[in-house]
Amino acid sequence: MDKEQNKTTDQNRRAALKGLAGLGLGTIAGGFGIGDAEAAKKVVMGFIYVGPRDDYGYNQAHFEGKSAIAKQSWIKAVDQENVPETIAVQKAMESMINLDGAQVIFPTSFGYFDPHILKIAPKYPNVMFLHCGGLYDASKHPKNVGSYFGYIDEAVYVSGIVAGHMSKTGKLGYIAAIPIPQVLRNINNFTMAARSVNPKITVQVVFTGGWSNPVKEAESANSLIDQGVDVLTCHVDSPKVVVETAEKRGVYSCGYHADQSKLAPKGFLTGAEWNWSKIYLDYATMIAKGAKIPNLIRGGFKEGLVKSSPYGKAVSAKARAHADKARAQFMKGGFVVYQGPIKDNTGREVIAKGKSYSQTDLWLESMDWLVEGVIGRTKG
Amino acid sequence: MAFAPFLIPLTALALSLLLFGGFVSLAGANALEVYHSIYRGAFGTWFSWQNTLVSAAPLMLTALCTALPARLGLIVIGGEGAVVLGGLAAALTGLALIEANPWVALFGMALAAMLAGGLLIGLVGWLRHSRNVNETISSLLFNYISIAILSFLVIGVLRDPETLNKPSTHHIGETHMLGALGESSIHWGFGFGLIACLLLWILYKRTVFGFAVDMVGGNARAARLSGLPVGRIVFLVCLMGGAAAGLAGMVEVAAVHGRANTSLNAGYGYEGILIAFAARHHPLAIVPMAILFGGIRAAGSLMQRDHDLPDATSLVLQGMIFILLLASEAVFAHLARKRGGAA
Numbered sequence: 001m002d003k004e005q006n007k008t009t010d011q012n013r014r015a016a017l018k019g020l021a022g023l024g025l026g027t028i029a030g031g032f033g034i035g036d037a038e039a040a041k042k043v044v045m046g047f048i049y050v051g052p053r054d055d056y057g058y059n060q061a062h063f064e065g066k067s068a069i070a071k072q073s074w075i076k077a078v079d080q081e082n083v084p085e086t087i088a089v090q091k092a093m094e095s096m097i098n099l100d101g102a103q104v105i106f107p108t109s110f111g112y113f114d115p116h117i118l119k120i121a122p123k124y125p126n127v128m129f130l131h132c133g134g135l136y137d138a139s140k141h142p143k144n145v146g147s148y149f150g151y152i153d154e155a156v157y158v159s160g161i162v163a164g165h166m167s168k169t170g171k172l173g174y175i176a177a178i179p180i181p182q183v184l185r186n187i188n189n190f191t192m193a194a195r196s197v198n199p200k201i202t203v204q205v206v207f208t209g210g211w212s213n214p215v216k217e218a219e220s221a222n223s224l225i226d227q228g229v230d231v232l233t234c235h236v237d238s239p240k241v242v243v244e245t246a247e248k249r250g251v252y253s254c255g256y257h258a259d260q261s262k263l264a265p266k267g268f269l270t271g272a273e274w275n276w277s278k279i280y281l282d283y284a285t286m287i288a289k290g291a292k293i294p295n296l297i298r299g300g301f302k303e304g305l306v307k308s309s310p311y312g313k314a315v316s317a318k319a320r321a322h323a324d325k326a327r328a329q330f331m332k333g334g335f336v337v338y339q340g341p342i343k344d345n346t347g348r349e350v351i352a353k354g355k356s357y358s359q360t361d362l363w364l365e366s367m368d369w370l371v372e373g374v375i376g377r378t379k380g
Numbered sequence: 381m382a383f384a385p386f387l388i389p390l391t392a393l394a395l396s397l398l399l400f401g402g403f404v405s406l407a408g409a410n411a412l413e414v415y416h417s418i419y420r421g422a423f424g425t426w427f428s429w430q431n432t433l434v435s436a437a438p439l440m441l442t443a444l445c446t447a448l449p450a451r452l453g454l455i456v457i458g459g460e461g462a463v464v465l466g467g468l469a470a471a472l473t474g475l476a477l478i479e480a481n482p483w484v485a486l487f488g489m490a491l492a493a494m495l496a497g498g499l500l501i502g503l504v505g506w507l508r509h510s511r512n513v514n515e516t517i518s519s520l521l522f523n524y525i526s527i528a529i530l531s532f533l534v535i536g537v538l539r540d541p542e543t544l545n546k547p548s549t550h551h552i553g554e555t556h557m558l559g560a561l562g563e564s565s566i567h568w569g570f571g572f573g574l575i576a577c578l579l580l581w582i583l584y585k586r587t588v589f590g591f592a593v594d595m596v597g598g599n600a601r602a603a604r605l606s607g608l609p610v611g612r613i614v615f616l617v618c619l620m621g622g623a624a625a626g627l628a629g630m631v632e633v634a635a636v637h638g639r640a641n642t643s644l645n646a647g648y649g650y651e652g653i654l655i656a657f658a659a660r661h662h663p664l665a666i667v668p669m670a671i672l673f674g675g676i677r678a679a680g681s682l683m684q685r686d687h688d689l690p691d692a693t694s695l696v697l698q699g700m701i702f703i704l705l706l707a708s709e710a711v712f713a714h715l716a717r718k719r720g721g722a723a
Contacts, residue, residue, distance in 0.1 A: 052690075080685060081684065081690070084643065084646045086636060086637075086643050088646075088677070092681055095431065095682070099421075111641070114543075115636070115637060135545070178535060179535070180544060180545045181544050182545055209531055210531070
């Protein structure tokens with residue numbers, strides 16, 4: 001995000017807060033354009049990020065979602081950045097509830113859920129705790145807890161198609177944090193998409209061992225490029241380093257989490273992005289209307305939870321057409337990526353012929369293998 | 381000059397708050413309102429006090445890891461590694477004793493954590509004494525090794541397969557968790573920190589061992605010539621420092637997470653170094669310093685939400701306090717010397 005834009009969001013926010021103070025905390029009479037809502041109060045929402053708001057990645061995507069809804073006059077959105085996955089996040093949640101009167105809290109990092117949300121939620125039964133990442137289990141967890149997540153692997157699939165078209169060497173590179181199911185699923189989707197364009201393509205994976213490890217990310221990017229990789233992508237908290245390194249070395253890159261096109265005006269192809277503003281507004285509307293909030297929300301392109309970054313100027317017309325077609329299939333629904341026969345990269349058949357796992361299948365959420373065509377291992 | 385030990389740090393504190401006020405004004409916030417937020421977020425209510433004390437708890441223990449060896453003239457910055465290994469050892473012991481009585485399990489976890497952290501820093505001391513390896517560098521490098529060991533084990537053999545997206549060890553069991561102090565939300569880590577600071581102050585101030593430590597710190601050769609077992613003293617002091625930080629790791633596992641995972645590596649060890657220096661390595665002075673820095677951590681939350689200041693603002697305040705504290709020491713020492721010379 002550039003400074004200018006940052007400034008205007010800040011000013012808006014500040015103006016909104018000032019207005020709020022002038023009218024007396026919290027209670028503002030009259031609905032503010034939520035149709036038939038009888039909302040007499042502002043909806044107070046609290047957002048917690050594990051990294052900086054402007055990381056060009058995971059946290060920025062949430063911050064952008066929050067900033068978009070903060071423009072609504074009937075919403076007060078507060079947020080806090082760089083909150084570690086320790087007791088600090090428990091205190092941040094309680095502080096938002098006790099001092100700001102938050103009615104709903106969005107702790108956006110995976111590690112915030114167990115034990116932190118599970119410990120605080122029972123203490124505040126009237127506050128909703130909505131966690132990004134999807135570990136909610138109705139049989140085990142409190143009723144005022146929920147989870148939301150997007151099938152971003154659909155957007156990664158679209159990136160994979162573009163990468164498959166644009167690579168000349170047939171070697172793609174994936175820099176990933178740690179081998180957990182969500183990461184592996186993205187790598188597998190990217191690989192299968194690229195190989196649907198050119199079956200000879202390989203994807204070399206490097207695990208850096210942490211979500212934010214800029215030095216290793218740069219080293220990995222350079223070493224992959226030295227080995228002939230000509231399209232790089234990544235799954236780390238901030239893709240900034242990988243995308244910038246790719247640009248500097250003159251190779252293509254696909255982004256992740258947020259829009260990184262500004263970092264690589266020449267080589268940026270497209271990227272898989274979250275579209276949180278929609279779901280955050282949906283939640284706020286539900287609260288304003290007093291509707292029951294579903295404990296589990298999932299969705300991909302069709303539900304508006306994910307999107308692709310605009311194509312970079314390098315992307316060929318053929319690649320665009322193919323990628324657009326794939327996205328249209330996801331929009332229509334029913335397109336199944338995990339359709340047998342699928343082998344992993346050790347030659348073992350993981351999905352038999354005739355068997356398929358659709359997007360919502362929970363089996364996919366415990367993925368521990370890499371698909372054929374990936375160079376890399378999930379275990380040391 | 382009986383007030384000097386209090387006057388100097390308080391003046392430095394007041395100055396840094398003034399300077400900080402100028403800084404936040406430049407950042408577009410109202411300085412007076414920011415002061416009020418700091419007060420409200422850190423010390424204004426019982427809720428914020430609990431917040432502050434919980435943040436201070438691990439910092440007291442990790443500060444000891446730097447403060448104790450400092451009396452020997454060693455600069456050890458391996459608190460982070462000791463926290464990580466301590467937490468890992470605690471989780472492993474907790475899992476081994478999962479059938480045992482909670483008291484036995486907690487005692488075993490604390491012991492294992494102190495041993496793990498203690499041996500790590502003890503090794504740093506031993507390398508320094510017998511191999512002349514620079515203790516600052518070796519303890520820094522041991523931090524990275526410890527974190528790597530933790531990640532390797534929790535992603536690999538120790539991983540609970542249920543922890544899909546946040547690799548962690550198995551849970552030590554709800555009944556074996558370390559509780560809070562009374563009705564508050566302050567966990568026992570705060571009590572451990574207070575006790576450790578007090579005991580070590582007594583050890584340093586009132587025992588022969590403490591005197592021996594000061595002798596070694598003053599002049600190691602002279603100490604050896606007077607027959608003191610310098611090597612053993614160095615090892616023991618480092619062992620105690622590491623044990624304190626290791627115990628902080630145990631508290632993280634037993635009172636907060638219930639498992640060991642990479643959240644152990646949250647920077648408590650590094651912040652402890654700052655506190656040890658700000659407290660001039662005095663075990664008792666560590667307590668108010670840790671509470672002050674814990675308060676800044678707690679208030680950082682409100683500075684972000686009420687004033688749209690970035691998270692780094694609280695780091696700026698910490699840095700200003702730290703530098704002014706150290707600088708004021710130097711200035712006052714210089715003045716005192718001048719006056720002494722004139723008299």
